[in-house]
Amino acid sequence: AQRVTQPEKLLSVFKGAPVELKCNYSYSGSPELFWYVQYSRQRLQLLLRHISRESIKGFTADLNKGETSFHLKKPFAQEEDSAMYYCALARDDKIIFGKGTRLHILP
Protein backbone atom coordinates (compact mmCIF):
# COMPACT_ATOMS: atom_id res chain seq x y z
CA ALA A 1 0.00 0.00 0.00
CA GLN A 2 1.10 3.55 -0.63
CA ARG A 3 2.51 5.19 2.45
CA VAL A 4 4.24 8.38 3.53
CA THR A 5 6.53 8.17 6.53
CA GLN A 6 7.90 11.08 8.50
CA PRO A 7 10.09 9.39 11.09
CA GLU A 8 10.45 12.37 13.44
CA LYS A 9 7.46 13.70 15.36
CA LEU A 10 9.53 16.54 16.76
CA LEU A 11 12.73 18.12 15.51
CA SER A 12 14.52 20.81 17.50
CA VAL A 13 17.17 22.84 15.71
CA PHE A 14 19.15 25.87 16.76
CA LYS A 15 18.65 29.10 14.86
CA GLY A 16 21.21 29.34 12.06
CA ALA A 17 21.77 25.59 11.93
CA PRO A 18 20.79 23.47 8.91
CA VAL A 19 17.38 21.81 8.87
CA GLU A 20 16.41 18.50 7.31
CA LEU A 21 12.91 17.12 7.67
CA LYS A 22 12.75 13.54 6.47
CA CYS A 23 10.06 12.06 4.29
CA ASN A 24 10.05 8.57 2.81
CA TYR A 25 7.35 7.15 0.63
CA SER A 26 6.35 3.79 -0.73
CA TYR A 27 4.98 3.88 -4.24
CA SER A 28 6.19 2.08 -7.31
CA GLY A 29 5.08 4.62 -9.89
CA SER A 30 5.88 8.28 -10.46
CA PRO A 31 4.34 10.18 -7.58
CA GLU A 32 3.63 13.83 -7.18
CA LEU A 33 5.09 14.96 -3.85
CA PHE A 34 4.39 17.98 -1.70
CA TRP A 35 5.41 19.63 1.52
CA TYR A 36 2.70 21.44 3.47
CA VAL A 37 3.29 23.74 6.44
CA GLN A 38 1.08 24.91 9.27
CA TYR A 39 2.29 27.89 11.28
CA SER A 40 0.76 28.61 14.66
CA ARG A 41 -2.83 29.79 14.32
CA GLN A 42 -2.68 29.71 10.54
CA ARG A 43 -4.23 27.33 8.07
CA LEU A 44 -2.36 24.47 6.51
CA GLN A 45 -0.79 25.63 3.26
CA LEU A 46 1.34 24.31 0.46
CA LEU A 47 5.04 25.00 0.91
CA LEU A 48 6.41 23.40 -2.22
CA ARG A 49 5.89 20.61 -4.74
CA HIS A 50 8.58 18.54 -6.33
CA ILE A 51 7.61 19.21 -9.94
CA SER A 52 8.14 22.95 -9.59
CA ARG A 53 11.71 22.51 -8.32
CA GLU A 54 11.60 25.88 -6.61
CA SER A 55 12.87 27.21 -3.32
CA ILE A 56 10.27 28.68 -0.99
CA LYS A 57 11.32 30.60 2.13
CA GLY A 58 14.76 29.09 1.67
CA PHE A 59 13.45 25.51 1.70
CA THR A 60 14.17 22.99 -1.03
CA ALA A 61 13.24 19.37 -1.47
CA ASP A 62 14.67 16.90 -3.93
CA LEU A 63 12.92 13.78 -5.03
CA ASN A 64 15.22 10.77 -4.74
CA LYS A 65 13.50 7.91 -6.51
CA GLY A 66 16.24 5.45 -5.64
CA GLU A 67 15.82 6.04 -1.93
CA THR A 68 12.10 6.92 -2.29
CA SER A 69 12.68 10.05 -0.27
CA PHE A 70 11.62 13.67 -0.48
CA HIS A 71 13.48 15.35 2.38
CA LEU A 72 12.91 19.04 3.09
CA LYS A 73 16.05 21.09 3.65
CA LYS A 74 17.08 24.57 4.60
CA PRO A 75 20.70 25.62 5.13
CA PHE A 76 20.08 28.12 7.95
CA ALA A 77 17.07 27.82 10.23
CA GLN A 78 15.13 30.91 11.26
CA GLU A 79 12.82 31.27 14.24
CA GLU A 80 9.84 31.83 11.96
CA ASP A 81 10.34 28.35 10.52
CA SER A 82 8.87 26.86 13.69
CA ALA A 83 5.76 25.06 12.48
CA MET A 84 4.19 21.71 11.71
CA TYR A 85 5.34 20.20 8.42
CA TYR A 86 3.53 17.51 6.47
CA CYS A 87 4.83 15.54 3.53
CA ALA A 88 2.21 14.34 1.05
CA LEU A 89 2.06 12.04 -1.95
CA ALA A 90 -0.52 12.26 -4.71
CA ARG A 91 -1.37 9.61 -7.25
CA ASP A 92 -4.46 8.26 -8.99
CA ASP A 93 -6.77 10.98 -7.70
CA LYS A 94 -5.71 10.36 -4.10
CA ILE A 95 -3.46 12.29 -1.76
CA ILE A 96 -1.79 10.69 1.24
CA PHE A 97 -0.30 12.73 4.10
CA GLY A 98 2.41 11.74 6.52
CA LYS A 99 1.85 12.13 10.26
CA GLY A 100 3.79 15.36 10.33
CA THR A 101 6.93 16.70 12.00
CA ARG A 102 6.87 19.57 14.41
CA LEU A 103 9.92 21.78 13.81
CA HIS A 104 11.02 23.81 16.80
CA ILE A 105 13.71 26.41 16.22
CA LEU A 106 15.71 27.15 19.34
CA PRO A 107 17.05 30.69 19.84
Add this chain to the structure above:
Amino acid sequence: KAGVTQTPRYLIKTRGQQVTLSCSPISGHRSVSWYQQTPGQGLQFLFEYFSETQRNKGNFPGRFSGRQFSNSRSEMNVSTLELGDSALYLCASSPSTGGSYEQYFGPGTRLTVT
Protein backbone atom coordinates in the same frame (compact mmCIF):
# COMPACT_ATOMS: atom_id res chain seq x y z
CA LYS B 1 -10.40 34.24 -5.46
CA ALA B 2 -11.88 33.72 -2.03
CA GLY B 3 -10.29 30.91 -0.06
CA VAL B 4 -11.90 27.83 1.41
CA THR B 5 -14.35 28.70 4.13
CA GLN B 6 -15.66 26.50 6.90
CA THR B 7 -18.55 27.02 9.27
CA PRO B 8 -18.86 27.05 12.13
CA ARG B 9 -15.34 27.78 13.34
CA TYR B 10 -15.98 26.45 16.84
CA LEU B 11 -18.48 23.98 18.16
CA ILE B 12 -19.15 22.39 21.53
CA LYS B 13 -21.33 19.29 21.66
CA THR B 14 -22.10 16.61 24.20
CA ARG B 15 -21.64 12.87 23.79
CA GLY B 16 -24.34 11.20 21.80
CA GLN B 17 -25.30 14.28 19.82
CA GLN B 18 -24.72 14.71 16.14
CA VAL B 19 -23.03 17.55 14.31
CA THR B 20 -22.88 18.91 10.75
CA LEU B 21 -19.93 20.89 9.49
CA SER B 22 -19.94 22.90 6.29
CA CYS B 23 -17.28 23.71 3.73
CA SER B 24 -17.32 26.05 0.76
CA PRO B 25 -14.48 25.34 -1.68
CA ILE B 26 -12.63 27.76 -3.87
CA SER B 27 -14.71 28.70 -6.89
CA GLY B 28 -14.12 26.24 -9.70
CA HIS B 29 -12.72 23.49 -7.49
CA ARG B 30 -14.65 20.26 -7.84
CA SER B 31 -12.87 18.17 -5.25
CA VAL B 32 -13.44 18.57 -1.52
CA SER B 33 -11.63 16.51 1.07
CA TRP B 34 -12.14 16.28 4.81
CA TYR B 35 -9.45 15.62 7.41
CA GLN B 36 -9.37 15.17 11.15
CA GLN B 37 -6.40 16.75 12.88
CA THR B 38 -5.39 15.87 16.43
CA PRO B 39 -2.12 16.34 18.33
CA GLY B 40 -1.68 12.60 18.75
CA GLN B 41 -2.64 11.31 15.30
CA GLY B 42 -1.77 14.26 13.11
CA LEU B 43 -3.73 14.67 9.90
CA GLN B 44 -6.07 11.80 9.11
CA PHE B 45 -8.01 11.59 5.87
CA LEU B 46 -11.76 11.15 6.22
CA PHE B 47 -13.13 11.23 2.67
CA GLU B 48 -13.06 13.06 -0.60
CA TYR B 49 -15.92 14.14 -2.82
CA PHE B 50 -15.66 14.95 -6.49
CA SER B 51 -18.63 16.10 -8.53
CA GLU B 52 -21.08 15.05 -5.79
CA THR B 53 -19.65 11.52 -5.54
CA GLN B 54 -17.50 10.10 -2.80
CA ARG B 55 -14.28 9.21 -4.58
CA ASN B 56 -12.03 8.18 -1.72
CA LYS B 57 -12.60 7.16 1.86
CA GLY B 58 -10.36 6.86 4.89
CA ASN B 59 -10.57 4.43 7.80
CA PHE B 60 -13.22 6.05 9.92
CA PRO B 61 -16.39 4.46 11.29
CA GLY B 62 -19.73 4.88 9.57
CA ARG B 63 -20.69 7.57 12.08
CA PHE B 64 -18.69 9.91 9.87
CA SER B 65 -20.43 10.75 6.63
CA GLY B 66 -20.45 13.49 4.09
CA ARG B 67 -21.98 14.79 0.96
CA GLN B 68 -21.33 17.30 -1.76
CA PHE B 69 -23.83 19.52 -3.50
CA SER B 70 -24.01 20.54 -7.13
CA ASN B 71 -22.26 23.83 -6.33
CA SER B 72 -19.35 21.81 -4.84
CA ARG B 73 -20.12 22.90 -1.29
CA SER B 74 -19.73 19.99 1.10
CA GLU B 75 -21.03 18.96 4.47
CA MET B 76 -19.66 16.47 6.94
CA ASN B 77 -21.83 14.81 9.55
CA VAL B 78 -20.80 12.97 12.67
CA SER B 79 -23.50 11.06 14.51
CA THR B 80 -23.48 9.73 18.07
CA LEU B 81 -20.52 11.86 19.07
CA GLU B 82 -17.80 10.40 21.26
CA LEU B 83 -15.22 12.21 23.39
CA GLY B 84 -12.52 11.02 20.99
CA ASP B 85 -14.13 12.94 18.16
CA SER B 86 -12.84 16.18 19.65
CA ALA B 87 -10.51 17.53 16.99
CA LEU B 88 -9.91 20.17 14.37
CA TYR B 89 -11.77 19.20 11.20
CA LEU B 90 -10.19 20.54 8.06
CA CYS B 91 -11.69 20.84 4.66
CA ALA B 92 -9.56 21.18 1.56
CA SER B 93 -10.50 21.83 -2.02
CA SER B 94 -8.57 21.02 -5.13
CA PRO B 95 -8.97 21.56 -8.84
CA SER B 96 -8.23 17.82 -9.17
CA THR B 97 -8.19 18.07 -12.91
CA GLY B 98 -5.30 17.72 -15.31
CA GLY B 99 -3.36 15.91 -12.63
CA SER B 100 -3.37 18.81 -10.19
CA TYR B 101 -3.75 17.55 -6.63
CA GLU B 102 -2.70 20.64 -4.75
CA GLN B 103 -4.90 21.01 -1.69
CA TYR B 104 -6.16 24.37 -0.47
CA PHE B 105 -7.17 24.19 3.16
CA GLY B 106 -9.80 26.00 5.12
CA PRO B 107 -9.24 27.33 8.64
CA GLY B 108 -10.96 24.33 10.21
CA THR B 109 -13.79 23.73 12.60
CA ARG B 110 -12.72 23.07 16.18
CA LEU B 111 -15.11 20.49 17.62
CA THR B 112 -15.12 19.85 21.34
CA VAL B 113 -17.17 16.95 22.65
CA THR B 114 -17.94 16.99 26.37
